[in-house]
Amino acid sequence: MKLLFEKSVPGRRGVKLPDLDVPRVEPNEAWGAELVRSEPPDLPELSEVETVRHFTELSRRNYGVDNGFYPLGSCTMKYNPKINEEAVSQYGFAGLHPLLDDELAQGCLEVIHKLEKWLCEIAGMKRATLQPAAGAHGELTGNMLIKAYHRAKGNLHKKKMLIPDSAHGTNPASAALCGFEVVELPSDERGNVDMARFREALGEDVAGIMLTNPSTLGLFEENILEIAERLHEVDALLYYDGANLNAVMGYCRPGDMGFDVMHFNLHKTFSTPHGGGGPGSGPVAVNEKLEPFLPVPVVEEDGGRYRLDYDRPQSIGRIMPFHGNFGVMLKAFVYIFMLGGEGLKRVSEDAVLNANYLMARLKERYRVAYDRVCMHEFVVSNTDKAEKGAPTLAIAKRLLDYGIHPPTVYFPLIVKEALMIEPTETETKETLDRFVEVMFRIADEIENSPELLQEAPVNTPVRKLDEVRASRRPVFRYRKG
Numbered sequence: 275m276k277l278l279f280e281k282s283v284p285g286r287r288g289v290k291l292p293d294l295d296v297p298r299v300e301p302n303e304a305w306g307a308e309l310v311r312s313e314p315p316d317l318p319e320l321s322e323v324e325t326v327r328h329f330t331e332l333s334r335r336n337y338g339v340d341n342g343f344y345p346l347g348s349c350t351m352k353y354n355p356k357i358n359e360e361a362v363s364q365y366g367f368a369g370l371h372p373l374l375d376d377e378l379a380q381g382c383l384e385v386i387h388k389l390e391k392w393l394c395e396i397a398g399m400k401r402a403t404l405q406p407a408a409g410a411h412g413e414l415t416g417n418m419l420i421k422a423y424h425r426a427k428g429n430l431h432k433k434k435m436l437i438p439d440s441a442h443g444t445n446p447a448s449a450a451l452c453g454f455e456v457v458e459l460p461s462d463e464r465g466n467v468d469m470a471r472f473r474e475a476l477g478e479d480v481a482g483i484m485l486t487n488p489s490t491l492g493l494f495e496e497n498i499l500e501i502a503e504r505l506h507e508v509d510a511l512l513y514y515d516g517a518n519l520n521a522v523m524g525y526c527r528p529g530d531m532g533f534d535v536m537h538f539n540l541h542k543t544f545s546t547p548h549g550g551g552g553p554g555s556g557p558v559a560v561n562e563k564l565e566p567f568l569p570v571p572v573v574e575e576d577g578g579r580y581r582l583d584y585d586r587p588q589s590i591g592r593i594m595p596f597h598g599n600f601g602v603m604l605k606a607f608v609y610i611f612m613l614g615g616e617g618l619k620r621v622s623e624d625a626v627l628n629a630n631y632l633m634a635r636l637k638e639r640y641r642v643a644y645d646r647v648c649m650h651e652f653v654v655s656n657t658d659k660a661e662k663g664a665p666t667l668a669i670a671k672r673l674l675d676y677g678i679h680p681p682t683v684y685f686p687l688i689v690k691e692a693l694m695i696e697p698t699e700t701e702t703k704e705t706l707d708r709f710v711e712v713m714f715r716i717a718d719e720i721e722n723s724p725e726l727l728q729e730a731p732v733n734t735p736v737r738k739l740d741e742v743r744a745s746r747r748p749v750f751r752y753r754k755g
């Protein structure tokens with residue numbers, strides 16, 4: 275048979291392949307007749323239009339940042355500009371093979387190189403790798419760099435990693451995966467690291483600390499300069515979890531606070547989506563102490579040309595195939611390029627302003643965990659409401675009935691009945707006021723008709739689930755029978 279597209283562009287669909295002189299193996303011979311189906315599988319049969327309608331209907335039932343308010347704390351960014359999608363679909367970027375020679379991928383290498391420079395400028399660091407695929411992967415990379423630093427100096431006794439109890443769970447997990455012994459530091463009544471316990475924990479065996487600043491409580495660590503000084507006195511290094519960088523960009527830099535290494539969550543600070551767990555990007559930036567250990571390759575510029583440099587003898591090696599999630603980097607590049615330095619500063623201002631406005635208004639009916647100026651997010655503690663039969667989970671589910679995605683629940687772990695709210699900078703005052711109105715209405719319901727919260731959600735495509743049964747006796751079949 276003659277192929278319809280036989281004369282189309284070489285390398286594209288439709289080119290006739292030569293017949294191969296390879297013997298064909300019948301399935302029965304390859305894995306035995308007993309494993310070959312005797313009947314076709316009972317799969318649902320649908321026409322193309324039915325399939326399109328099915329998935330369109332499912333997408334309408336879904337909820338995302340393009341549908342409404344999404345005040346999820348310490349999570350993905352809630353702004354995904356459409357121009358980002360346009361940039362990543364350019365054939366010059368999307369169509370390139372990751373194994374192309376440096377000379378044929380100059381545009382991509384330039385993006386990687388410039389983004390590295392911009393991130394370093396924002397963070398006050400010297401160099402960065404863009405390879406890590408998420409924040410947690412960045413944490414692991416950072417821990418590996420800290421380990422390589424101490425090893426190179428022969429300091430094998432440096433085994434402890436200090437981590438505050440408010441930290442995200444990935445912090446201790448990354449440190450432990452890297453072989454460090456995790457020492458948990460309690461928080462004091464203002465939400466800062468408890469300095470007395472910090473001083474007690476500090477010794478020659480400490481390799482470093484992992485700190486999130488602002489913390490996951492939405493609070494700026496007030497003793498950061500002293501913490502940095504004390505740690506550096508024993509040659510321990512400071513790791514900055516950059517998940518909350520969107521609160522301080524343009525105002526202060528992790529490098530100036532004394533941090534030696536950090537990760538960025540491009541999907542939290544630089545407008546790249548992270549739905550469903552990926553793909554993300556967690557670049558890691560370092561100061562001069564850790565630069566020699568960065569993963570290979572790094573992108574170097576020479577007279578306007580870009581090349582990959584593998585010649586780094588102290589490198590911890592490659593930590594991701596190819597160059598990392600390039601499409602995600604490109605989106606962050608476009609975002610930073612559009613906003614510039616002043617724009618990024620304004621992002622932090624608006625994120626902090628929105629969070630403080632919301633906190634000040636909600637305080638009328640809800641208890642905040644730490645009553646001090648917050649950064650880009652804050653935490654409510656619903657112990658009083660839980661006593662009246664409306665725990666945080668019930669409030670979260672009732673919010674769904676009002677068409678609002680709930681904030682993060684039960685995190686940070688050190689706050690009882692936590693509801694962690696991050697409005698983000700892109701939301702209008704009207705949206706925030708509507709959220710407050712809904713939260714006040716729910717507070718009224720808790721007082722006057724608590725049964726509404728016990729049944730919630732009632733307006734969603736899937737109503738209240740029997741969660742105990744779902745986890746004990748899950749049904750995985752597509753169809754009964």
Ligand SMILES: Cc1ncc(COP(=O)(O)O)c(C=O)c1O
Pocket residue numbers: 348349350408409410411441442444445486490515517518539554556
């Ligand atoms: C404070 C903090 N650190 C680290 C992470 C891990 O980031 P990622 O989800 O990109 O792995 C998160 C994620 O929610 C976080 O909130």
